[in-house]
Amino acid sequence: xxxxxxxxxxxxxxxxxxxxxxxxxxxxxxxxxxxxxxxxxxxxxxxxxxxxxxxxxxxxxxxxxxxxxxxxxxxxxxxxxxxxxxxxxxxxxxxxxxxxxxxxxxxxxxxxxxxxxxxxxxxxxxxxxxxxxxxxxxxxxxxxxxxxxxxxxxxxxxxxxxxxxxxxxxxxxxxxxxxxxxxxxxxxxxxxxxxxxxxxxxxxxxxxxxxxxxxxxxxxxxxxxxxxxxxxxxxxxxxxxxxxxxxxxxxxxxxxxxxxxxxxxxxxxxxxxxxxxxxxxxxxxxxxxxxxxxxxxxxxxxxxxxxxxxxxxxxxxxxxxxxxxxxxxxxxxxxxxxxxxxxxxxxxxxxxxxxxxxxxxxxxxxxxxxxxxxxxxxxxxxxxxxxxxxxxxxxxxxxxxxxxxxxxxxxxxxxxxxxxxxxxxxxxxxxxxxxxxxxxxxxxxxxxxxxxxxxxxxxxxxxxxxxxx
Numbered sequence: 001x002x003x004x005x006x007x008x009x010x011x012x013x014x015x016x017x018x019x020x021x022x023x024x025x026x027x028x029x030x031x032x033x034x035x036x037x038x039x040x041x042x043x044x045x046x047x048x049x050x051x052x053x054x055x056x057x058x059x060x061x062x063x064x065x066x067x068x069x070x071x072x073x074x075x076x077x078x079x080x081x082x083x084x085x086x087x088x089x090x091x092x093x094x095x096x097x098x099x100x101x102x103x104x105x106x107x108x109x110x111x112x113x114x115x116x117x118x119x120x121x122x123x124x125x126x127x128x129x130x131x132x133x134x135x136x137x138x139x140x141x142x143x144x145x146x147x148x149x150x151x152x153x154x155x156x157x158x159x160x161x162x163x164x165x166x167x168x169x170x171x172x173x174x175x176x177x178x179x180x181x182x183x184x185x186x187x188x189x190x191x192x193x194x195x196x197x198x199x200x201x202x203x204x205x206x207x208x209x210x211x212x213x214x215x216x217x218x219x220x221x222x223x224x225x226x227x228x229x230x231x232x233x234x235x236x237x238x239x240x241x242x243x244x245x246x247x248x249x250x251x252x253x254x255x256x257x258x259x260x261x262x263x264x265x266x267x268x269x270x271x272x273x274x275x276x277x278x279x280x281x282x283x284x285x286x287x288x289x290x291x292x293x294x295x296x297x298x299x300x301x302x303x304x305x306x307x308x309x310x311x312x313x314x315x316x317x318x319x320x321x322x323x324x325x326x327x328x329x330x331x332x333x334x335x336x337x338x339x340x341x342x343x344x345x346x347x348x349x350x351x352x353x354x355x356x357x358x359x360x361x362x363x364x365x366x367x368x369x370x371x372x373x374x375x376x377x378x379x380x381x382x383x384x385x386x387x388x389x390x391x392x393x394x395x396x397x398x399x400x401x402x403x404x405x406x407x408x409x410x411x412x413x414x415x416x417x418x419x420x421x422x423x424x425x426x427x428x429x430x431x432x433x434x435x436x437x438x439x440x441x442x443x444x445x446x447x448x449x450x451x452x453x454x455x456x457x458x459x460x461x462x463x464x465x466x467x468x469x
Contacts, residue, residue, distance in 0.1 A: 119131070167198065187239050258273075386446055425437075
């Protein structure tokens with residue numbers, strides 16, 4: 001028998017390559033550890049109810065069905081949706097129905113043949129390291145023996161349909177009268193993902209006209225990678241031009257990220273869209289509080305916070321940390337380096353559908369005039385660059401020395417204004433940012449820089465590399 005794969009959780013859950021770290025055998029071990037965790041954390045008598053979710057990938061569905069079998073054997077009630085769902089809808093269902101938690105199974109599109117398993121706690125949030133560390137400990141206590149054939153307690157597996165309550169939640173958050181102004185002006189691309197039929201149902205309820213593409217279940221995702229990328233939006237671009245529509249909107253398969261295409265079929269800068277929507281929520285919606293951003297978010301987030309004189313809170317990269325801080329801080333939104341936003345709602349989960357609705361609402365408010373939404377020069381282009389260095393004992397020793405420094409190692413006149421130590425070390429300059437961190441996934445130490453000037457970005461990278469000499 002080969003060695004048992006190590007089951008470890010990263011910022012977004014447990015993930016690995018199918019057939020290697022991730023398999024049905026390792027899934028069963030993972031679930032047994034999860035059951036032990038639930039019993040230890042919730043020893044009080046009573047029903048434990050867990051909702052399972054998955055994307056439209058066939059193996060993801062099989063993982064969820066196997067999870068239902070294992071959990072029911074262990075006398076845990078299982079709610080099994082009949083279709084794939086956005087994670088934000090699953091989170092809302094946990095909160096509104098006071099469930100014990102949830103398990104989510106999805107295929108990663110940016111990594112070949114990789115799958116990702118997420119754990120949601122009773123607050124509908126991604127499990128934090130303190131929770132996943134306990135589950136890892138429970139998994140290690142399980143002897144690596146063969147599991148006897150056991151049959152599920154089918155009476156403990158019940159169907160559920162969270163979409164209705166999710167639609168009500170969305171409609172409560174948006175301005176329906178403004179959205180109606182977008183009737184007949186949009187093409188929607190669901191990318192064969194979990195958003196299909198949901199945004200359409202919102203529009204149907206409002207009596208809106210629209211065109212929708214890729215809005216049916218296709219486990220192969222039409223042969224494309226259903227992530228936000230210009231190459232994957234060519235058909236949407238053609239449809240926008242062919243139908244002479246002012247805009248096209250795409251949502252990735254997991255309903256995390258969105259894209260906006262203009263009337264010429266060109267993709268609008270996603271980071272600028274984030275800024276425009278946040279400005280709209282501050283100016284029009286009068287959303288109170290500040291912004292939570294990850295350590296790797298763009299410079300223009302800081303610029304927006306200075307313009308509106310609102311608090312800016314920096315946290316570790318990863319949506320779970322953004323969500324957690326959003327719950328603690330007087331902030332209305334959280335943002336990282338993806339084309340998504342996390343709003344201060346009961347779910348505090350990346351919600352591409354709500355983001356798309358706010359975007360459409362903003363477009364309607366500005367009469368669909370892009371120059372009013374994104375004034376030229378307000379948020380200059382940010383130039384980014386990153387280099388990775390293989391970790392050696394000598395390099396790691398220098399890295400530890402850098403982490404202990406206070407910025408005085410930079411030449412006089414070029415020292416940073418502030419230094420933060422979240423996931424490595426970040427030097428903040430008036431005209432840019434330099435971040436040095438160890439990436440456990442790639443096994444490299446990364447030097448990343450961003451600035452509003454490409455030459456300055458290159459200089460920051462050189463300065464970061466010099467620190468290791």
